[in-house]
Amino acid sequence: MQILQLKETVAFMRYRKVAVVFSLLLMAASVVSLATNKLNFGLDFTGGTLIEVGFEQSADLTKVRAIMDSNGFDDAVVQLYGSSRDVVIRLATREDVKAEMLGNQVLDVLQAGTGQTIDMRRIEFVGASVGDELAEQGGLAMLTALICILVYVAFRFEWRFALGSVIALFHDVLLTLGLFSVLQLEFDLTVLAAILAVIGYSLNDTIVVSDRIRENFRKIRVGTPEDVINISLTQTLSRTIITSITTLLVLAALFFKGGALIHGFATALLLGVFVGTYSSVYVASSVALALGISKEDLIPEVIEKEGADQEEMRP
């Protein structure tokens, strides 16, 4: 089977100015949204208490809210979680009540108020100071990852590609964060993990394309750098699409089957795979081209077969 059979080279790079404008607009929109809407940080970052309970029958949220309200928990956010019988209740950190006791108190109040047997599914309490440290750690992780990748790609390829792929990664992370901000989806630790996975995925894509560009620069002796990039993108397009499809398939499985706890993770990756696929075609290559990548940069002085040092592992 063949999804698309391209007889001719697609002139991807002809539209790169449009793509650049498009990307810049989206990035600006993300920044604006992050600045105004902020991220809807989950418990991991904000601190507070989260209680997930399971009701015997469908839960009446209005009633649950009223019960919470009349028992002094007027700041409680009550939501369904996954199914109509699972309810999640969020409370801000309080000064007066010992946070560790809060979970049991809420459970008692609900049990008394509804007359139903309520099953405690999950209680999480996070102190306010923990979140800052996590945010710092997460940011640090992302920065370290980007720098290491920059070094590796610069070493294996060329600095223009390295810069291109890191800009592409930055682009992907920013857009994914932007989408989370616009849609006000909850941003918790699993989402952070997902964003770091987006880095991995998008990088995978970018490297495959860069690899082909490098190969073609050596093989094809005629044509402008733009032509070479177009040829390379066309050749790898089918692979790019197929891999995106298989990844999207499993992510869809995770999104629909994985349960509420993993929902944010799946959403972030779904968005990230779309953005990452686009960026490997347009962002990374456009940057390398704009930086003036040329044949001379990629033809090695010593003619050596790529991956010769890995001969032993060769299949």
Add this chain to the structure above:
Amino acid sequence: MLNKYPLWKTLMVLFIVAFGALYASPNLYGEDPAVQISGLRGIETNAATLDLVKSHLDEKKISYASIVMEGGQILARFRDTEQQLRARDLLDESIGDEYSVALNLTPATPAWLASVGGTPMKLGLDLSGGVSFLMEVNMKEAIIKAQESLVDDFRTGLRGEKIRYRSVKKVDDAIAVQFRNLEDLENAETFLEKQNQNLIFVSDEANLTLSAKMTEQRLKETREYALQQNITIIRNRVNELGVAEPLVQRQGQKHIVIELPGVQDTAKAKEILNATATIEFRLVDTDGDLGAALNGRVPGSSQLLKERNGQPVLLKKRVMLTGDHIVDAGSSFDEYSRPQVNITLDSAGGSKMSNGTKNSIGKPMATVFIEYKPTDRVDSEGNTVFEKVEEVISVATIQARLGKTFRITGAGSQAEAHNLALLLRAGALIAPIQIVEERTVGPTLGAENVQLGFQAIMMGFGLVFLFMLIYYRAFGVVANLALGANLVLIIGVMSMIPGATLTLPGMAGIVLTVGMAVDANVLIFERIREEIREGKSIQQSIHQGYDAAFSTIIDANITTLIAALILFAVGTGPIKGFAVTLSIGIITSMFTAVIGTRTIVNAVWGGKRLDKLSI
């Protein structure tokens, strides 16, 4: 001949996959309900305890599947949870305070598999249910305490050297000593500088003050020490809880993670973790009549306590020294190679000890371990009532006047001395700890998470399987075989690595790996198609396809691996869980997707004359 692998290479691939499958297989067997009996406070379970447990169970006719000693613990397996619960209740009552009895689920791995090291994957709390705490050590307090003890040190030191001073005070983060004249200041500076290598001294001759600050190094050591100390305390307390497979681990600079799988009563867990335990040194009342005391006639100034072996001891009520003066404790051997415990006190403690033992040389001194244990009773305000438990852990004869450092002999074995040192350290809580994070996952949610994760993996796997089959036909089958082998290898490796824990995000990592693992095959197959389109022979195309895609696959995967490893290094909780499976998945998928598929392709299509390829 093109595309032929030597036999050894094929066998090696088969061997690796079979090896992975062997170590993945324990996950298929499920778990047996069990009861775990472990000794508390340095007591170890032995063959006698094993017999005791057996006789108790036999007496009540509780049938068990097996009872074995494992790593100093006794593990009794049962056929059903009903027998397990009955056994737990029975043993809890009958076996005594020295042991903790905990419910456990033990892998039902067959003996032959367990003997080659086969164990199932460890499940994280989000999958097994239980409670996790994140505790923060109050470092500010720890530093303040250390500075206060320096103030004491300075005072005693200067007094000992007969250097006169006006005052020693803690001012902000420094210790300021005020003198009457320049000579004293200079003498003091020389003396104190020699005594304290890791302090920075600044003298202000105009105001006749000398101030000392801790160096960065010293501050770091103090913090590090406070953290280690608290971990030791918490470990001891967690042991008291009788939880099977608890985890106490440091996290970062000032946090301690505690995971208690299967614990539902979080209130009790918290009380015990927050409870205080301490040590006291008291003289043995050698004048009092032990026999009379046993009959209820205890002298007013004394108290009757018991040693760990049940032996009664009559102690003076007056406390010579409390445990909060202990700065450090360690175990070693004396000149007759008997185990001993070396104790270091702060200077206030040192002078107390010195005064207390001055007139008691040759007399026995007892070390008392005091603990506040929660009971089942509740007071009028709904708080649990704590019970003070006192126990004599050692009685030793005072050989000489004791000072800041001294030793206790009389510990039975090296292990006991080690434990005593541990307890002594644990008795003195250096810095307060506080729960900053708590997560409880109910057992039903845990089981549900396992099920959901498993379903997601299977569904994702099925979809990719189908897609590859339709898109690449015969080669799709090859890719799918590799994908299956990859899944088996991931599970095998996860089960083999002792520290790896499967969490829900970890399952997501496996799902993602399944999606991305086929990428290598897509790269190879697309290359082969390209080569065929360019008119190369089939064998040539296969060879070229694998060859050309190889360096791309390496580059792409290594960069992803870098990202995953960084996640693992800096991440915590869900991030780490995800990074583990992703890293393992990347490595195993490179093997299965490149070498694995090549082996099959070579075996099926290699070395033949082909006109068409099902790709």
